[in-house]
Amino acid sequence: MAKTLEIRLSDLSDQAKELILAKAEEWQTSPEDAMSRLLDQLARESEKQSAA
Numbered sequence: 831m832a833k834t835l836e837i838r839l840s841d842l843s844d845q846a847k848e849l850i851l852a853k854a855e856e857w858q859t860s861p862e863d864a865m866s867r868l869l870d871q872l873a874r875e876s877e878k879q880s881a882a
Contacts, residue, residue: 837865 839847839861854864 839850842850850861850865850868853868854861857864857867859867
């Protein structure tokens with residue numbers, strides 16, 4: 831079952847917005863795709879820490 835999570839850039843802190851927009855530019859992708867990649871990275875790091 832797929833779930834949809836709606837996150838608006840306007841609801842984020844200035845620091846989070848800056849990170850997402852910087853990564854979108856660096857990766858040459860949309861802010862939505864950059865946010866997805868960042869969340870995937872965070873999830874992987876969290877799993878590694880939990881396994882340790």
